Amino acid sequence: MTDAPNFGFDTLQIHAGARPDPATGARQTPIYQTTAYVFRDAEHAAALFNLQEVGYIYSRLTNPTVAVLQERVATLEGGVGAVACSSGHAAQIMALFPLMGPGLNVVVSTRLYGGSITQFSQTIKRFGWEAKFVDFDDLDAVAAAIDDNTRAVFCESIANPGGYITDLDAVSAVADKAGLPLIVDNTSATPYLCNPIKHGATLVVHSLTKYLTGNGTVTGGIVVDSGKFDWSASDKFPSLSAPEPAYHGLKFHETFGPLAFTFHGIAIGLRDLGMTLNPQAAHYTLMGIETLSLRMERHVENALKIGKWLEDHDAVEAVTYAGLDSSPYKDRATRICPRGSGALFTVALKGGYDSCVKFVDSLEIFSHAANLGDARSLVIHSASTTHRQLTEEQQVAAGAAPNVVRISIGIETADDLIADLDQALTKANA
Structure with a gap:
């Protein structure tokens, strides 16, 4: 099942690629728990290594189980294709790798996951790359x-931790003009809630x-x-448009077109x-995707009910x-994420930093964990954990101020989650 544009999301999440x-x-x-694959003959092996034929060589590159996942997502x-890798952070480096080089930069949103801020502000410097952080609500500043x-x-569709929605249409217009x-990064939304490619x-x-x-x-990741991008429209992306020495001068964009x-x-x-x-990880993810729409509907339903309760x-x-x-x-959420605004958001407590710590420690159903998007409801105090390495100014800019707790709403019974939040807030403010 490789080309099924008329099938619905629920059908594709089960069958696409399989x-x-x-x-x-x-x-x-x-x-397919295997490292290597037997070639039909020497000619077949040579064709694979020359990128003249698509197939399996070595599982660092391609694997049948991973290939199904790539096609499904x-x-x-x-999209026209995908490359799966070892983590979300790896995916960000993989996305930038063909585009960047020493002395070059990427313009990124200030509203990012704390680990991404560190990766962009610190780690990529070791490659000679630079990140420029900008408030993406200020389109003139982005330009x-x-x-x-x-x-x-670079931006997130629904930003972690605050659930901020990026105006992808406006930002893509700025990028296109340049x-x-x-x-x-569509992690918090998933393709069920948001399709960034449709927004540019x-x-x-x-x-x-x-x-x-x-x-x-x-x-x-x-x-x-x-x-849809023309990698040969300028000389900015030689990895994709210029001859590749490792493949006898092959030009990826010229040879593979949209799949370059x-x-x-x-x-x-x-x-x-x-x-x-x-x-094995690809297999687990394929099984998870089979129920993605069902889970996201419950995530969103719970998040809206709990968000309204917390607000009061x-x-x-x-x-x-x-x-x-x-x-x-x-x-903006209605336009960018028409099926719902996700299930990730933050709560600012009147009691400040200390109240946040007591609140997190008092929860019973919610798990205190450095993760999100789980079927289980999760909570974390970002300022003391995921965003701890940032300055307070950076924490505030990222939506992770000291008095803020990040909540990832799961698919449990909403009333049970509300009761747990209520007793923890009572203890935190005693």
Whole structure:
């Protein structure tokens, strides 16, 4: 099932990319737990290594189980191809790798997951890359930050931790005018709630660890290629438009067209960076995706009910859930995420930092964990954990101020979650 544009999301999340196993007839995608693959003959091996034929060489590059996952996520996102890798952080590096080089920069939103802020502000400097942080609500500032050395624009569709909704249509227009790809992290929204490619994104990245797997068992990432960017329109992207020495001068964009980025991600990115997703993790994620729409509907339903309840609680200063009528992003959420605003948001407590710590320690159903997108409801005090390495100014800019708690609403009974929150807030403010 490779081309099914008329099928609904619920059908595609189960069937896209999958076929009964030709050897056994197994209906579920098998776990191909193998390192290498036997070539038919020397000519077949040479064709594979020359990228003249598509097939399996070595599981650092390609694996049948992983291939099904790549096709399924690409189909759900409306892309032409995808490259799965070992984590969400790996996916971000994989997305930037073909575009960047020493002395070049990427313009990124200030509203990002704390680990992403550290990766962009600190770690990528070791590659000679630079990140320019900008408030993406200020489109003039985004445009002004772009210079001759900028090679990409990066944001999250629903930003972690605050649930902020990015105006992807407006940001993509700025990127298009500059001739740059827009990379969107769609982890918090999933393709069920948001399709960044429809709003102008060139590449979409995910942490498979979160909602796509949905049960806290996998660490993985993926990069989805829209296939819509002209990598040869300028000389800014030589990795994709210029001759590649490792493949006898092959030009990826000229040779593979819309699939240029995907082929480069496998043939160069996975080959040399080695950020490979293991087949068992791919299998778990495929099983998780089969129920994605059902889970996301419950996540959103619970989040809206709980967000409204928290907003009226005496101990709560503010709730950032974009699905609330009081949210300044309500109209934007309706346009960018028509099926709901996700299930991730923050709560500011009137008691400040100490109250947040007591609140987290008093919860019983909610798990105190550095994760989100689980079927279980999770909570974390970002300022003392995921965003701890940032300055207070950076924490505030990222939506993780000291008096703020991040909540990831699961699929449990909403009334049980409300009761747990109520007793914890009571203890925190005693």
